[in-house]
Amino acid sequence: MAKSVDFLGSYVRRVIDDEIDVLFEQLPALLLDGPKGVGKTATATQRCRSVRRLDVASEREIVEADPAIIGRDPTPLLIDEWQRVPGVFDAVRRLVDHNPTGGRFLLTGSASTAQTHSGAGRITTLRMRPLCLTERRPPQHGVSFHELLAGTAAIEGRIELALADYTEEIVAGGFPAMRHLNGRPRDRQLDSYIDRIVDHDLPEAGFNVRRPATVLAWLRAYAAATATTTSWDKIRDAATSGTDDKPAKTTTQPYIELLTALRILDPLPAWIPSNNHLNALTGTPKHHLADPALAARLVRVGATRLLTGASPSASIARDGTFLGALFESLAAQSIRTLAQSCDARVSHLRTKGGRHEIDFIVETDDGVVAFEVKMSAAVNDAHVSHLHWLRNELGDDCIDMIVLNTGPEAYRRSDGVAVVPLAMLVQ
Numbered sequence: 001m002a003k004s005v006d007f008l009g010s011y012v013r014r015v016i017d018d019e020i021d022v023l024f025e026q027l028p029a030l031l032l033d034g035p036k037g038v039g040k041t042a043t044a045t046q047r048c049r050s051v052r053r054l055d056v057a058s059e060r061e062i063v064e065a066d067p068a069i070i071g072r073d074p075t076p077l078l079i080d081e082w083q084r085v086p087g088v089f090d091a092v093r094r095l096v097d098h099n100p101t102g103g104r105f106l107l108t109g110s111a112s113t114a115q116t117h118s119g120a121g122r123i124t125t126l127r128m129r130p131l132c133l134t135e136r137r138p139p140q141h142g143v144s145f146h147e148l149l150a151g152t153a154a155i156e157g158r159i160e161l162a163l164a165d166y167t168e169e170i171v172a173g174g175f176p177a178m179r180h181l182n183g184r185p186r187d188r189q190l191d192s193y194i195d196r197i198v199d200h201d202l203p204e205a206g207f208n209v210r211r212p213a214t215v216l217a218w219l220r221a222y223a224a225a226t227a228t229t230t231s232w233d234k235i236r237d238a239a240t241s242g243t244d245d246k247p248a249k250t251t252t253q254p255y256i257e258l259l260t261a262l263r264i265l266d267p268l269p270a271w272i273p274s275n276n277h278l279n280a281l282t283g284t285p286k287h288h289l290a291d292p293a294l295a296a297r298l299v300r301v302g303a304t305r306l307l308t309g310a311s312p313s314a315s316i317a318r319d320g321t322f323l324g325a326l327f328e329s330l331a332a333q334s335i336r337t338l339a340q341s342c343d344a345r346v347s348h349l350r351t352k353g354g355r356h357e358i359d360f361i362v363e364t365d366d367g368v369v370a371f372e373v374k375m376s377a378a379v380n381d382a383h384v385s386h387l388h389w390l391r392n393e394l395g396d397d398c399i400d401m402i403v404l405n406t407g408p409e410a411y412r413r414s415d416g417v418a419v420v421p422l423a424m425l426v427q
Contacts, residue, residue, distance in 0.1 A: 004137055007176040011046055014039065014135055015341050015427055016128055020047070024076075027124050028096045029105040031082070034128035035263040035290040036201070037175045037193065040108040041080050043128070048078035048106055054088070055081040067091035075104045082107040089123070096122040110201070110262045129266070130174030130291045132334040134426045137161075137169070142426030143410050145338040148418075149364050151399045155418045158409045163375070166406055166422065167303045170326045173293025174333060190297040194219070197264055205258050214239075216298075218255055222265070222287060223298035224312035227325035227332075229284040229350065232256065238314040266290050268332060271347035271361045278393055282350045292329040324375040327422075328359060331373045331404050334425055335360050341427055349390070356386050367397040373422075377407040384417045391416075 005012050016032075024030055024047065032040040045051065050073045054060045063069060067087040070077060082088055092105050100122075107123070134142065141157035171186075172179070178189050197219075198212045209215055221239035236252050259265045267285035289295045296302070299312035299322075306323040318325060332346075339346045339362050349358040349370075360371035370390050374383050387401040404422045412418045 004179070005135070007179045011042060012135075014043055014128075015132065015337050016126065017043065017046075018427070019126065019341050023124065023126070024103045024106070026102040028100050028102055029092050029107065029123040031107040031109075031123050031125045032128050033125050033263065034110065035130070036110055036196075037177060038128050038130050038290075039176045040128050041078075042176070044078045044080070044106040044108050047103075048076045049074040050076075051078045051080060052088075053080045054084040060084055063088055068094075070105075071095050077105050079105065079107045081109045083109045093122045127263075127340060129333060129337050131176060131179070132174065132337040133169065133330065133423050134334065134338075136172075136174065136179070137423060139424050139426065142424045143418075143420045145335075145425055145427060146342050148369055148400055148402065149342055149344060149362065149366075153400075153418070155410050155412045155420065157424055159421050159424050160408065161406070161421065161423045162408075163377070163406045164303070164307065166327060166330065166375075167306050167323065170292045170306070170323075170330055171296050171303045173291045175291065175293075187297065187302075190293060194294065194298060197259070197262070201262055201264075202258055205262060207254055207258050215255060218252060219259075220298045220312070221314045221316070223289060223295035224314035224316045224322075225287045225318075226289065226292065226295045226322075227286060227328040228316065228318050229282070229286055230316055231284075234316070235287075238316055241315055264290050264294075266332075266336075268336075268360075269347045271349045271363070280352045282352055284350070286348050288329050288332050291333070292326045295329065296326060321375075327375045327406070328373045331371070331422055332360070334422065335362065335371060338425065338427055356389055358386050358390055364399075367399040368394065369400045369402060370398060371402045371404055374403055374405045376405055379403050379405055379407070379413070379417075379419045384413070384415065387417055388415070 020030065032044055034040055052059055052063060052070060054063060063085045067085065068091050070079065070088060070091055079088055139159050143155060144153050147153035173190065178186055181189060198209055198215045202209050217239040221235045224238060225235055266288045268288055269285050270281065270283045301310045309321050311322045336346050345363045347361050349361050358370050359373045362369045362371065370387050372383060372387055383403055391398045391401060401417045403417060403419050405419060407419065407421050410420045410424055
């Protein structure tokens with residue numbers, strides 16, 4: 001049985017820790033970039049001798065007066081919430097230019113719209129997302145993502161998670177500080193997180209929120225579009241359904257840009273292959289929020305209603321249930337976290353007209369691994385038809401074909417497709 005990890009105790013290593021350990025040994029400055037509450041500070045603190053917390057007014061005042069003062073601090077130095085004092089970014093850049101020794105600076109924070117000089121070649125950015133499933137519930141026996149990309153994975157093992165368990169993980173979310181909560185306290189914390197985005201984070205990023213209810217309505221419509229390629233116009237229409245007072249595109253475009261910069265929106269790009277004959281592919285991204293728990297909370301559906309097939313009130317067209325969309329978003333969280341640890345790129349595939357669709361294309365220098373996500377304990381031939389189409393198109397460039405599902409056991413079908421319970425996917 002995969003048991004939940006206690007994040008209230010001592011530090012629990014994350015998938016990204018291995019990546020940081022390798023890179024920080026030689027690179028002078030790393031920036032952990034991600035939405036608030038994903039554990040960036042806790043992860044960075046594990047490897048720093050000194051800390052500058054720029055969300056503390058007294059600390060911020062000192063660094064604002066003289067950003068270069070950080071050069072006197074013992075290294076490794078953590079600069080927490082760096083975007084509160086944009087000038088500190090340039091100070092780090094200059095210090096790295098002077099001394100490019102590895103392991104000197106860790107910066108944490110959400111992306112800022114403030115103008116800074118490029119940190120290219122000096123400051124390396126790493127994306128940090130909420131807890132993926134293997135970080136929340138490490139299985140006793142897993143299927144290695146790294147070995148899947150190498151074509152050497154052993155497809156075997158069992159796990160005792162059913163659909164109800166996955167649904168609970170969807171609504172529980174991957175924010176470490178909320179993992180001990182359940183029921184109404186957890187709901188209130190998620191509500192507070194969402195409200196703070198509108199009332200604090202957007203204004204801090206320079207956006208004047210004149211009508212918070214309008215921004216929240218847009219976010220709810222976006223949440224309803226989870227795991228779809230719904231157009232921005234349709235999301236805007238769904239946000240203002242039943243009223244003629246629709247905001248202009250020039251009003252909603254800043255929502256998209258700033259919420260993406262704050263890593264609240266986490267769209268999955270469309271695959272653009274560079275070395276094969278595939279054509280007629282769409283370039284539209286799939287919509288995902290930073291965590292499927294935010295999507296569930298925005299549209300006000302809990303685990304019980306999701307399991308009965310409840311859908312958002314917003315008029316967003318989709319194939320399948322909303323629970324299926326959230327399960328795909330949960331899979332996106334794991335796949336993108338694990339792929340980053342392998343230096344792989346993740347996208348989705350959809351041909352024009354929607355004749356062929358594949359949920360996730362994970363691309364390495366050696367080829368691609370294709371993932372379909374099915375909210376089902378059993379996998380049939382219809383579930384794998386698009387995978388076989390892609391295999392026929394790519395030939396040896398297709399390393400493996402995987403269906404991630406809610407079943408109890410990992411196995412390989414006679415047609416070569418691997419079936420892996422989502423919770424068994426490990427680093």
